[in-house]
Amino acid sequence: MPLMPGAEPYHHRAGPIGVLLCHGFTGTPQSLRPWAEYLAARGLTVSLPRQPGHGTTWQEMNRTRWEDWYAEVEKAFEDLQGRCAEVFTAGLSLGGCLALRLAEMHGDGVRGVVVVNPSITNDVWLMKLAPLLKWFVPSVPGVANDVKKPGVTELGYSRTPVKAAASLPELWSLVQADLDKLTQPVLVYHSTDDHVVKPASVAIIREKVPQATIEELADSYHVATLDNDADRIFAGSLDFIRTHASVPLQRD
Known part of the structure; x- marks a missing residue:
């Protein structure tokens, strides 16, 4: 299946600290590519994979589930562990949910977590109907490209x-x-004007992850x-990575 131009994964080998970046639901690595390149330019080993079903067609994505992503x-993550002394996980939206799940599952194997507008709860009425709708409706309007900055476009599906x-x-x-399994430091970035993910997800993190910085x-x-x-x-x-890593970055 051909990829959308710009949807390619990104990998950069550098120093002993690794960062795994996870893109969001129906999005692509393009939404995190500038972040990945920023960290790579400062001596970090960076992995930004493309999740199955993303960056091709929404019809193909309909043949995948969260377990595949x-x-x-x-x-x-396992590849980074084999190359790096320490690994941080990070993500946008549902990618933030995946980054948190990796930290829950791997404990001390994840040094810290950074999430941007994470999605960890069912806060949209249409999503509550998805288990029923899936038998009758293949797709609904998409959620990609919620960007305020003029002239910037997120690469993602127009249908969900x-x-x-x-x-x-x-x-x-x-x-x-x-x-409650999370013992790692957690940094959360939350847009006060978000048209995709409601504040409930950050509220849950604030309540259940006391060490999280919002x-x-x-x-x-x-x-x-x-x-x-x-x-x-x-x-x-x-700065978060520098603060919580126990080994120095390779270079600035």
Whole structure:
């Protein structure tokens, strides 16, 4: 299946600290590519995989489930573990959910977590109907490209595949149930004006992950990694990694 131009994964080998970046639901690595390149330019080993069903067609994505997306980021995480002394996980939207799940499953194997507008709960009425709708409706309008900054476009599907979406509640439930397992430092960036993910996800993290630091973004919509606050996210995540890594970065 041909890829959308710009949807390619990104990998960069550098120093002993690795960062795994996870893109969001119906999105592509393009939404995190500037973040990945920023970290790579500062001596970090970076992995930004393309999850199955993404970056091709929404019809293909309808043949995948959350287990397929998690398996891909798990594979990338294990590869980083084999190359790096320490690994951090990070992600946007549902990618933030996957980053948190990796930390729950791997414990001390994940040094810290950075998430941007994470999605960890069923907060949209249409999503609540997805398990039923999947038998009658193949897709609904998409959620990609919620960006405030003029002239910037997120590469993602214009339609949301309902069968794929119907698998999300299981993942959300697992992640919520295991949030108390998180002992790692967690940094959360939250757009105050987000048209895709409601505040409920960050509220749950605030309640159940006491060590989490919440940073509000006042000038970005959902895809904040491509928006007006992107530079703040990039620099802040680098400071977070520098603070919590036990080995120095290779170079600036």
